[in-house]
């Protein structure tokens with residue numbers, strides 16, 4: 001494909017879509033698929049066909065529409081009125097949506113709040129859940145079928161790659177640095193700086209790797225992004241490849257994400273056929289292609305050196321750094337590893353520019369952040385909010401609080417490497433710097449809401465148990481320290497904790513933080529320490545009664 005053909009194709013596609021009076025986008029991600037979204041799509045298509053409305057109504061799949069706890073979700077777009085979103089849709093409901101909403105809208109009647117059975121299945125798009133979010137990474141969801149390259153191109157897809165092909169590698173790195181983008185995989189390292197470092201390393205073979213391992217309990221941001229906008233991740237990797245002069249691209253995706261794998265494979269086939277991946281990309285003379293490797297479900301394989309070992313066919317265990325992967329990475333060649341969401345952001349930065357991106361966020365954390373909102377929040381699902389929004393706004397307004405009589409007590413950010421933040425500190429803006437100051441981390445974006453009926457002792461034990469289970473066992477502080485700390489936590493769970501146990505937990509935590517080889521062991525004590533710091537009375541309430549101690 002020649003570069004100018006992109007625009008022609010986009011214009012043709014947009015014209016095709018504009019011919020539809022109504023477009024029905026049903027989330028076809030794995031969450032909604034598990035609630036029969038594909039059955040809903042089939043039923044909608046059958047109904048539209050039976051009514052001979054095919055020329056006026058488009059029925060399409062879509063990336064995640066956000067409110068996963070209420071799926072399957074449909075977003076209806078029309079020329080004549082505001083969007084309408086339906087939740088908890090069943091195949092049986094499809095004919096009613098067509099009869100009571102689509103047909104009247106086609107006839108010129110506005111139906112923004114349908115009555116009857118559909119009233120409870122219609123979401124209020126003015127609700128803070130929708131109104132306060134800002135979609136950058138999720139911008140194409142509800143506008144394209146993730147399985148169609150033409151849809152992606154119509155949404156501005158591969159414009160960023162086209163721009164990158166006209167820039168020097170150094171200038172791409174500078175643009176990403178100026179955007180303020182920090183890696184979304186957890187540590188928040190500035191992406192532009194990482195790329196610049198890798199660019200400067202000489203090498204006839206150089207790898208760019210997408211980390212799609214996503215093993216944290218409660219996290220599903222990366223899986224949803226791979227499923228919902230696969231071309232955006234591929235485009236971001238191509239831009240990254242140009243920036244660091246990479247010769248090979250590798251996707252590492254956990255095998256438990258079969259739909260993400262399928263969509264990436266399909267998107268790569270489409271991109272190759274269109275001359276966007278492979279030989280002579282966009283008629284530039286540049287050749288670049290990808291391989292796909294599946295992770296076998298070990299959390300530690302998300303750690304970059306373990307991931308490299310896993311791709312090389314070795315046991316997935318971390319190794320000391322330096323040498324960093326930028327110098328000695330996959331097959332000992334210079335390599336750059338970035339997270340899925342990082343690459344999706346890169347695409348948007350090049351499609352717009354650095355200043356556009358940096359206009360959102362705080363001094364040290366730019367852009368938006370995806371969170372997988374779970375636990376006791378009313379609105380469980382995938383959210384994207386600007387950095388700097390307070391936890392209170394996110395949990396109480398976007399998340400809708402608990403939606404029950406129970407009160408929000410805390411939120412856990414950063415998964416098993418993060419911490420619990422009590423409700424009293426919810427005025428904190430969400431950013432790398434602010435969450436760190438509270439003893440938690442942004443992590444990759446798990447956000448678990450805890451209510452006043454939950455025990456933070458049990459939750460801390462859950463996370464530690466996860467890390468003990470997932471420890472690769474290579475170094476003693478993590479392998480032995482984690483297990484010992486878990487045994488001590490079990491004393492509290494059984495109501496038999498002691499003052500001495502608390503002291504020992506803190507001592508072991510320090511040893512793990514200081515002496516573990518990789519961040520799994522270094523950060524595993526975090527949930528326990530933050531629970532102890534903010535909720536020590538809960539631990540004390542689980543101590544052995546003094547009388548029992550004397551006995």
Ligand SMILES: Cc1cc2nc3c(=O)[nH]c(=O)nc-3n(C[C@H](O)[C@H](O)[C@H](O)COP(=O)(O)O)c2cc1C
Nearest residue numbers: 183184185211213214302303304338339342519520
């Ligand atoms: C135990 C462990 C698990 C990790 N899992 C992931 C993961 O699933 N996805 C990810 O992108 N980064 C993960 N990381 C962080 C990666 O090592 C690495 O920092 C990241 O992929 C870099 O990408 P970024 O700069 O775009 O954030 C993990 C780190 C550790 C210590």
Ligand code: SF4
Nearest residue numbers: 473474475478518521
């Ligand atoms: S800290 Fe834990 S996971 Fe990391 S290398 Fe050591 S034993 Fe393995």
